[in-house]
Amino acid sequence: xxxxxxxxxxxxxxxxxxxxxxxxxxxxxxxxxxxxxxxxxxxxxxxxxxxxxxxxxxxxxxxxxxxxxxxxxxxxxxxxxxxxxxxxxxxxxxxxxxxxxxxxxxxxxxxxxxxxxxxxxxxxxxxxxxxxxxxxxxxxxxxxxxxxxxxxxxxxxxxxxxxxxxxxxxxxxxxxxxxxxxxxxxxxxxxxxxxxxxx
Numbered sequence: 001x002x003x004x005x006x007x008x009x010x011x012x013x014x015x016x017x018x019x020x021x022x023x024x025x026x027x028x029x030x031x032x033x034x035x036x037x038x039x040x041x042x043x044x045x046x047x048x049x050x051x052x053x054x055x056x057x058x059x060x061x062x063x064x065x066x067x068x069x070x071x072x073x074x075x076x077x078x079x080x081x082x083x084x085x086x087x088x089x090x091x092x093x094x095x096x097x098x099x100x101x102x103x104x105x106x107x108x109x110x111x112x113x114x115x116x117x118x119x120x121x122x123x124x125x126x127x128x129x130x131x132x133x134x135x136x137x138x139x140x141x142x143x144x145x146x147x148x149x150x151x152x153x154x155x156x157x158x159x160x161x162x163x164x165x166x167x168x169x170x171x172x173x174x175x176x177x178x179x180x181x182x183x184x185x186x187x188x189x190x191x192x193x194x195x196x197x198x199x
Contacts, residue, residue, distance in 0.1 A: 017051040019040055042120070086125035091177060094153070099150050111140060114142060137188065161187070167192075172187070
């Protein structure tokens, strides 16, 4: 039986308009077409604040968020069965507003992508498994391996790692698209606060 909270969350997701900068029909992967559309709209809302109950019309990073192209959405059973994982793949060309003065992608932009896209992969998993995949960040660990430079296109792959009752963990890998050069890896742990309880 679906909970009231889950039903309300689904109704909110379905109320969001189609994000104009995501063509869900072009998204690859094994997620059903309707789920691709809904998840693209959810990501679009959280990146831009458009179409939902947001008091901020231009949230932090919205101009970068509008440039993201969703490439692939997948869910699969882990080897041995018993659990499900999700994967989100996004591409973006590095533009000047994403760079430092040396023409390399700024560290804050890495954090923005890691934050937004790891939670999006968990929201996708939550829609499949029936839980709210959003949460409050606890920690982000980012490792830089090579610079991503102005004009290059990067491919960002995020995966769910763990989804407990409240705790969530997702991973992120960023590669330069043309060469496959590893740019950055990271993890993001976050907590679903849920309803406040008295101690």
